[in-house]
Amino acid sequence: MTPIEQARADRQGALNRLVEFLRIPSVSTDPSHGADMRRAADWLAERLRGAGVDRVRVDETPGHPVVHAELLAAPGAATVLVYGHYDVQPPDPIALWESPPFEPSLRDGDLYARGACDDKGQLMAHVEALAAYTAAGIAPPVNVKYVFEGEEEIGSPNLAAWLSAHASELEADVAVISDNAMVAPGQPSLVYGLRGLAYMEIEVSGAPGDLHSGLYGGAVRNPASALAGILAGLHDAQGRITIPGFYDRVRPLDDAERALLARVPFDLTAFNRAAGRAGAWGEAGYSLIERLGARPSLDINGMGSGWTGPGAKTVLPAKASAKVSMRLVPDQDPEAIAALFKAHVEGLSEPGFSVEVRSLHGGRPALIDRDLPAMQAAGRALEQGFGKAPVFTREGGTIPVVADLASILGLPTVMLGFGLPDDNLHAPNEKFRVEHFHRGTETVIAFLDELAKSAR
Amino acid sequence: MTPIEQARADRQGALNRLVEFLRIPSVSTDPSHGADMRRAADWLAERLRGAGVDRVRVDETPGHPVVHAELLAAPGAATVLVYGHYDVQPPDPIALWESPPFEPSLRDGDLYARGACDDKGQLMAHVEALAAYTAAGIAPPVNVKYVFEGEEEIGSPNLAAWLSAHASELEADVAVISDNAMVAPGQPSLVYGLRGLAYMEIEVSGAPGDLHSGLYGGAVRNPASALAGILAGLHDAQGRITIPGFYDRVRPLDDAERALLARVPFDLTAFNRAAGRAGAWGEAGYSLIERLGARPSLDINGMGSGWTGPGAKTVLPAKASAKVSMRLVPDQDPEAIAALFKAHVEGLSEPGFSVEVRSLHGGRPALIDRDLPAMQAAGRALEQGFGKAPVFTREGGTIPVVADLASILGLPTVMLGFGLPDDNLHAPNEKFRVEHFHRGTETVIAFLDELAKSAR
Numbered sequence: 012m013t014p015i016e017q018a019r020a021d022r023q024g025a026l027n028r029l030v031e032f033l034r035i036p037s038v039s040t041d042p043s044h045g046a047d048m049r050r051a052a053d054w055l056a057e058r059l060r061g062a063g064v065d066r067v068r069v070d071e072t073p074g075h076p077v078v079h080a081e082l083l084a085a086p087g088a089a090t091v092l093v094y095g096h097y098d099v100q101p102p103d104p105i106a107l108w109e110s111p112p113f114e115p116s117l118r119d120g121d122l123y124a125r126g127a128c129d130d131k132g133q134l135m136a137h138v139e140a141l142a143a144y145t146a147a148g149i150a151p152p153v154n155v156k157y158v159f160e161g162e163e164e165i166g167s168p169n170l171a172a173w174l175s176a177h178a179s180e181l182e183a184d185v186a187v188i189s190d191n192a193m194v195a196p197g198q199p200s201l202v203y204g205l206r207g208l209a210y211m212e213i214e215v216s217g218a219p220g221d222l223h224s225g226l227y228g229g230a231v232r233n234p235a236s237a238l239a240g241i242l243a244g245l246h247d248a249q250g251r252i253t254i255p256g257f258y259d260r261v262r263p264l265d266d267a268e269r270a271l272l273a274r275v276p277f278d279l280t281a282f283n284r285a286a287g288r289a290g291a292w293g294e295a296g297y298s299l300i301e302r303l304g305a306r307p308s309l310d311i312n313g314m315g316s317g318w319t320g321p322g323a324k325t326v327l328p329a330k331a332s333a334k335v336s337m338r339l340v341p342d343q344d345p346e347a348i349a350a351l352f353k354a355h356v357e358g359l360s361e362p363g364f365s366v367e368v369r370s371l372h373g374g375r376p377a378l379i380d381r382d383l384p385a386m387q388a389a390g391r392a393l394e395q396g397f398g399k400a401p402v403f404t405r406e407g408g409t410i411p412v413v414a415d416l417a418s419i420l421g422l423p424t425v426m427l428g429f430g431l432p433d434d435n436l437h438a439p440n441e442k443f444r445v446e447h448f449h450r451g452t453e454t455v456i457a458f459l460d461e462l463a464k465s466a467r
Numbered sequence: 468m469t470p471i472e473q474a475r476a477d478r479q480g481a482l483n484r485l486v487e488f489l490r491i492p493s494v495s496t497d498p499s500h501g502a503d504m505r506r507a508a509d510w511l512a513e514r515l516r517g518a519g520v521d522r523v524r525v526d527e528t529p530g531h532p533v534v535h536a537e538l539l540a541a542p543g544a545a546t547v548l549v550y551g552h553y554d555v556q557p558p559d560p561i562a563l564w565e566s567p568p569f570e571p572s573l574r575d576g577d578l579y580a581r582g583a584c585d586d587k588g589q590l591m592a593h594v595e596a597l598a599a600y601t602a603a604g605i606a607p608p609v610n611v612k613y614v615f616e617g618e619e620e621i622g623s624p625n626l627a628a629w630l631s632a633h634a635s636e637l638e639a640d641v642a643v644i645s646d647n648a649m650v651a652p653g654q655p656s657l658v659y660g661l662r663g664l665a666y667m668e669i670e671v672s673g674a675p676g677d678l679h680s681g682l683y684g685g686a687v688r689n690p691a692s693a694l695a696g697i698l699a700g701l702h703d704a705q706g707r708i709t710i711p712g713f714y715d716r717v718r719p720l721d722d723a724e725r726a727l728l729a730r731v732p733f734d735l736t737a738f739n740r741a742a743g744r745a746g747a748w749g750e751a752g753y754s755l756i757e758r759l760g761a762r763p764s765l766d767i768n769g770m771g772s773g774w775t776g777p778g779a780k781t782v783l784p785a786k787a788s789a790k791v792s793m794r795l796v797p798d799q800d801p802e803a804i805a806a807l808f809k810a811h812v813e814g815l816s817e818p819g820f821s822v823e824v825r826s827l828h829g830g831r832p833a834l835i836d837r838d839l840p841a842m843q844a845a846g847r848a849l850e851q852g853f854g855k856a857p858v859f860t861r862e863g864g865t866i867p868v869v870a871d872l873a874s875i876l877g878l879p880t881v882m883l884g885f886g887l888p889d890d891n892l893h894a895p896n897e898k899f900r901v902e903h904f905h906r907g908t909e910t911v912i913a914f915l916d917e918l919a920k921s922a923r
Contacts, residue, residue: 210779217745225864228794229764230755232748236767239698289673292688292819299686308685310783311692315775317768323666323827327766336781338684363748371779408681
């Protein structure tokens, strides 16, 4: 039996193991799940051993452990570093789940559970692929290393330091991550671009304390009004961001890339369902998919001032604040953009109020060379696994580990996503298509084989 | 002895009684103080009896009781209705009090306690004035009726119904309330204008649910941005409110009234201390005191959208909301203004978002005729009590009972305030100047005498 045949023969076994993994409520942000985090890491380490990996470690960090494993069975061949995460988002609001989040439930070909797609199901496709080689008695044709962290959902506070400390044993030729979705059902895709992030906080201060709106209203500047003016001015009427210098380092889209992106079967129905009346907005002169993946954006993520509880309170607030984040594209630099933002917004201070801006965090945008042999190998693997050649696309989100893998380990990352756009990540009723779990496993096997061929 | 001499002779006794009253923690908003509310009402009823009032009742309401009393000892003379409230604000934050809020403490001529000024101290000036007549063996020269409620600090939810139900027994010529402050130490004042209120809530809706700002940012309209634009547009560069028709029914200030207001010794130092850098703002063409009392205003009281907790969350909010209130002046009508606001703001809906406006509550502005005999009598009484003729002024706040007394009982209200601007109402270390308590008592006696003379 080939490893792929082996994987097909043991689909039920693989599914059972995934279900077992999903039963562990490894919610990284919730201290009451500390023991579950440890249990999930140990379960995963044990499962890697069962899949035939000999060197497996559960490494301590100041937070949740990193599971590290490697199987170097192909001397002289390429080495691939697999990244995934075994932690999950909190299941709240639990009342909206149709079946309990940590009791996996199969309905209409979908497996419903917190973490089903993000990222336990996709991570397990890599483990099951290795298990298939082992069960088939065939050594993987490339060397594989695994890094499974337990803090992705809380911003990976300890990952970069761990990667740096273990850089030498993590040496590889390429990284692969399965933690994203295909563009549409039946259409595999390869993401070659991710946006970066600059996340800012604005605080506008007026009077030294809250005032009574009757006694002072009409004679003092209201910082909430001032903040509203600042925020409203961050876009012009064409949807362009008004911060001076913001677009200076944006790499323009050339005709070839625009043509490539135009071929991506964008799921407008799903987009419209999610966006509702808020859709059909954005920077003039760009298509939806260009706006989402290849053009930078600026959004208010939060805004607060004064009384927001039920009913009326006649307060004239002393402060107003907002969280504003910008999604960046190559070659924008998060720190440089944060500095431009700060200079511009703090410059809007007036005698009646002061403005302070803090940078909360940032992440670099990423662009992976589409002609990289590993990208081409991934393309062929997806075609084998899902029966259709993938489209190349850019995504709007930020996957900070992709930037870390590039800057700390010098690795390009292949994003081999098996999810679907409607998998309800971070939401109630998260699911993973069972067929995608199995085809994902087969795609990983094909990827390792194709990688071995392309490196020859 | 005249009643004023009597009051002077028993200053210590009056102070002791006030201290006793202040020891009762009559916090109307806190259900755990239900028994204290009842105790305060009973104490007050008993004290009125002790002061010589024969008909005293503690009337039940769906909330806290109303203490109702009357002494009709001057057939054919005028009748004055005294309104006050025996409930107090919660003392929180207790840690900031220099002495316990319900253990009255005398320091430097000030009596510190929750309710010292608002309103137990000022209310007791009226009770002690009556007690002085009784102790001097002299019948008050006018008829007096008392309405002391226990729900002023929670918005008087049951007062209007109680007033309506008892309208015939509350018949009077004028109402008097001591629940406000003089403009400055040493300068008594008579407030003849109060602003009204229209309190609105705006909700802007975009997508049907919160979206991920990476996956959707740049291609959907952000409702927080839309709300910011709406709010920023509610004032023009001259500080004028932009709602069409908003100023149509504002009674213009004539030269006589502007001259009158210009004579009010506005405490700019205290204003600047409270307003800080937010000061020196407002509608062009009007003085500070005109902006605060005689011109309408519009303020954001609260604003909320998305993530406002610590740190970063990359949410693209589905909704954004704000509370916006307008202070109104005669002859603006709260309902008409609410309708103008709603029509204008809902009209700002665009294809990318919808706007909904709700009216939360409203209150009418009030303007009392300065030439009213009772106002002139109050002016002479203040001059006797405090040694200086009062200035006439308008205040920015809303005292809903003034509108209720006018609309339900047809009574103009004399606002005979004995407090000072720095008495820390609703804040830690509330105080009442002891000298003002005693002079207030004497002023009330003088007021009753002057009222009797002016009615002749």
